[in-house]
Amino acid sequence: MDQNISSRDGTSLAYESAGRGATIVLVSGAMSTGATVAPLAAPLSERFRVVVYDRRRRGASGDTPPYAVEREVEDLAALIEATGGEAALYGVSSGGALALRAAASGLPVRQVAVYETPYAMSDEDLAGRARYTERLAAALEEGRRGDAVELFLQLTGLDDAVISSARQSPMWAGMEALAPSLAYDDAVMGDGSVPREMLASIRVPVLSIAGDASPAWMRQAARAIAESAPRGAYRTLEGQTHMVEPDVLAPVLAEFFSR
Template identity: 30%
Template sequence: MDTVRSKDGTLIAYERSGTGPALVLVHGTTADHTRWERILPMLEQTFTVYAVDRRGRGQSGDSAAYAIEREYEDIAAVVNSIPGPVNLLGHSYGALISLEAALRVTNLNRLVLYEPAIPAGLPMYPPGARAGIQALLDTGDREGALLAFYRDVVEVPEDQLAVLRKDPSWAARLGSAHTIPREFADEDYIFEPSRFMSLDAPTLLLEGEKSPRYLKAATEAVHAALPASRIVVMPGQQHIAMSTAPELFVRLVTGFLLGPAEPARVGKVGGQRG
């Protein structure tokens, strides 16, 4: 693991592997860099991959008080430390962080966001979800808290949850389950489309056909704001296609990152799928 120092002095760790254009991977809630192990061998054939441990998990440091803004700075620090153009891929909470980090870097090539967790007019969490998860953590039931998050918040069906529990990252998820409550901070995030009008890096927005409505609405909102984005819906998938359809996920990501450039569109209509 290599490290880079974030703006507030926190050391952020990442695992570097593979050869080719740079690709930074930013995981979502509960995970660490091992979240990508199922697809890493495929990505390494084409890219130099930088799989980040977000702050508070894995080998990355943390701060005494949590603020989501520090995570934007963390990912920007990683991207800015890499020579040349960098591709950035974020999932869920990590996609929100990546979107904001994209405004703070100067060497972004292309951006991939898989269902960024932003408020978009629909309730994001069931009433009492955060308190319920915290209560489970307070009793030491990390797995119960993790399962409650995936079942009640992300709405992952049982068959796909079974796949996730066999994923190499499950042990790391248990280890970082205590970070779940602080990541309800995305519910308070204010998405201002005008801030992203100049973010003209070609952007792929991935969406699961069976994902929760609030994540679909968030994806549409980001698409409407970005001048050079398009949405691709993954048939039969939900929020964890890296685990349930790894070949499909890698094919879409690789095809987009290595494909021809797509020009920014002026006056794009919100909801247009591009």
């Protein structure tokens, strides 16, 4: 990240931009930095100005406690103001929940696209989210960052053998460094249910995308977002999972953001 701005509360945000044209801000999800969505910036920057940033408490960005979801919406407001005054937003996973909240808050947003924002679609999954929230808060309060990361990986569906192997890998230290930001993504997701009332207040076009090789509940959640937004649309990408290929996703986003 080669540029910095200050958010409303003074937090330093690191970002970079590429390309020319209408601005698109890419919003990463949990356990990730701007580098995670950077591969998507390259194909999009052929037609747009694409902004990639580290969300607060990640990468080269700072943080200012206490945390509130509103601070992350203010972060996006500062980025949009610094990069043209108006932008489209793309958010992946829980980053999609943040992008949708920003659009609902009245920021100068033209369009919003989200990929597999993981809202719970059953009472069982909602109960599981509540248990995760409680256990995550306890792990972070007690300084058990590794356990916090493990809780998140379990939430994503990884089995214990894969998680045990990951704990022995060189990447684990970096994951533990990001662990406190898991509480931020958990807050952005609310209670985990589809925020239909909030979505109904979004007046700009919303494109909700899922991979057809992802679990059925993720496709259901993506469809529920589209159905709840007044100008919502739903799209599936053939052969894609939650780890969507940038070269498959980019043309779909470019077509949507060109409208």
